Amino acid sequence: GAPITAASVDPLSAHFPLCMRSLHMTLRKNNHLKHFGRLQYSLFLKGIGLSLDECIVFWRQSFRGYTDDEFNSKYKYNIRHVYGDVGGDVNRRGRGYPPYSCQRILTESAPSTGQTHGCPYRHFSVDNLTALLQTTGVHDKDILRGVKEDVEKQRYHIACNRVFEWAHKAEIKKVKEDGSWNQTDLDTIVHPNTYFKRSYLLKT
Ligand code: SF4
Numbered sequence: 001g002a003p004i005t006a007a008s009v010d011p012l013s014a015h016f017p018l019c020m021r022s023l024h025m026t027l028r029k030n031n032h033l034k035h036f037g038r039l040q041y042s043l044f045l046k047g048i049g050l051s052l053d054e055c056i057v058f059w060r061q062s063f064r065g066y067t068d069d070e071f072n073s074k075y076k077y078n079i080r081h082v083y084g085d086v087g088g089d090v091n092r093r094g095r096g097y098p099p100y101s102c103q104r105i106l107t108e109s110a111p112s113t114g115q116t117h118g119c120p121y122r123h124f125s126v127d128n129l130t131a132l133l134q135t136t137g138v139h140d141k142d143i144l145r146g147v148k149e150d151v152e153k154q155r156y157h158i159a160c161n162r163v164f165e166w167a168h169k170a171e172i173k174k175v176k177e178d179g180s181w182n183q184t185d186l187d188t189i190v191h192p193n194t195y196f197k198r199s200y201l202l203k204t
Pocket of ligand 1 (some may be wrong): 020
C-alpha cells in the first residue's frame, strides 16, 4: 500500500489494539504523552512502518503548544533513539529497539497515576476498561461480560483476542470460507503489531 505518513496515523488508529488506541486518544486529548507512553507508542508506530522522519513530524504536530526549540530539546532525541539514529549502542544503529510484545507490556513497569502506557486489560479497573471499550465501539454485552471474566482470571491477552475476533467477525468468516487464510494466519495474537497488521489486512 501507500507509505504510512504522520497524517495516516489518525485513520489507521481504528486498527490499533486497545493499548495503542488508549495512547492515541490520550495524546489527542492532552496534546502530550508521558515518557513511557511515548516510548511504547513510538516503538509501535515504527513497527507499523512509520519512518523516523514521519515519526518526528507526527510527534511535533501532536505536541501542540510547544515551541520547536522545546520540542527539539526535550523530545526529539528520544524518538531518534527509538529508531537507532542516536545512542551509544552501535549494534542498534539504524534499527533501534524492537516494538514491545504483549508479554513485555503486560509485565513491565505498570503505569502509575497519570500515565497511560501498559495494557488496559491488565492495568485499568474493570469500569474504566469497559468505558474505554465502549468509546471504541464495543457495546456488545456478551463481549463485555466475556472480557470481564477473562481479566478476572488474569487472561488479559485472551480478552484482547476476544475483542479482535468480535470486531472482525464478518471478515474472519469470509477468509475462512474462501480459504484465503488458514488457521495459522489466525493464531492467538501476542503482539500489538500483529493485531494491527491482521486488522488492516482483514479490513482493507
Ligand atoms: Fe495491547 Fe497486547 Fe494488551 Fe492487546 S493484550 S491491549 S495488544 S498489550
